[in-house]
Amino acid sequence: MSPKDLLSALIVILAWGVNFVVIKVGLHGVPPMLLGALRFTLVAFPAVFFVKRPAIPFRWLFAYGATISLGQxxxxxxxxxxxxxxxxxxxVLQAQAFFTLIFAAMILGEGFRGPNVAGLLIAACGLAVIGVQAGHAMTVAGFLLTLAAAAMWGMGNVITKRMGKVELLSLVVWGSLVPPLPFLALSLMLEGPARISASLSDISLTSILAIVYLAFVATMLGYTLWGKLLARYPASQVAPFSLLVPVVGLASAALLLDEGLSPVEFVGAVLVMAGLVVNVFGGWLRQRLLSAAR
Structure with a gap:
């Protein structure tokens, strides 16, 4: 990976790591489905009037918006x-790395390397350790829903890869036309008109800034850069970088939200990070060791 693309990956890691704190802050003043509707409405409008539609079939545009944007x-x-x-x-959302590699193997025929398998198995153990804490530090529903969100992200990664060369900013903008109405429908059903009205009439500056961050930094900037990386490199090379997102996410949550990790959660986090190191650098390390042995 070139230095420029490595810098892009690091920018995405920072933007997405802080993103979780911003979501939590946004949810303090705006219910979840309404927050999603506002986020993607702001991504799509007014940009859709100035950004050319990507030159891909509608089914791919819909699939991208339905997985990475709406489903996730x-x-x-x-x-x-x-x-x-x-x-x-x-x-936990970094389970998307597992789903990306599995879906890429099933749909695109991309193979697994030894370090990919070893790294992901180590990280899977870490996620399993964290899952044991469901019902204590986190709810079971929250844990399972986050894993399901990771599956949606993984499928969206493979859909992006399957498209081939595409203008990513236009894909993000036009793909964001898919989520607002379903989000709003879910908001009406789950949150109700009265809560929607109260949230919008009493919306705070903090909530507005959270929505702006989610729309422009986490979505437009983050997914544009991420999609470009997936278009240039195999999914197995790009997806593991997202495992660095929890480093920023955990640090920012501890600093800004005073969230801490239990000893068990810390062990799980270390295993996930160790899985990333093996996944990304395992092949290089093996070659160095073989060269030294000769």
Missing amino acids: FVLLFYAMSVGMPAGLASL
């Missing part, structure tokens, strides 16, 4: 509203 965040926002802490959400 319906599940994640609801998970965080029913007891999933911001820091742990940033960690």
Whole structure:
């Protein structure tokens, strides 16, 4: 990966790591489904009038919007509203790396390398350790919904890869036309007109800033850069970088929300991070060791 693309990956990691704290802050004043509707409405409008539609079939545009935008965040926002802490959400959501590799193998025929398998198995153990804490530091529903959100993200990664070369800013903007109406329909059903009206009439500056961050930094900037990386490199090389997001997510949640980790959760987090190291650097390390042995 070139230095420029590595910098892009680090920018995404920072933007998405802080994103979980911003979501938690936004949910203090706006219910989850309404927050999703506002987020993606702001991404799509007025940009859709100035950004050219991506040159892809509508089915791919809809699939992208339905998975990465709608499916992922319906599940994640609801998970965080029913007891999933911001820091742990940033960690558990990285199960998307498993789903991305599995879906890429099934749909795109991409193979697994030894370090990929070893790294993901280590990280899976870490997620399992964290899952044991469901019902204590986090709710069972929050944990399971976050895993489901990770599956949606993984499928969205593969859909982005399957599209081939596409203008990513236009994909993000036009793909954001898909979520607002379903989010609003869910908000009407689950949250009700009275809560929607009260949230909008009493919306605070903090909530407005949270929505702006979610729309422009986490969505437009983050997914544009991420999609470009997926278009240039195999999914197995790009997806593991997202495992660094919890480092920022856990640190920012501890600093800004005073969220801490239990000893068990800390062990799980270390295993997930160790899985990333093996996944990304395992092949290089093996070659160095073989070269030294010769």
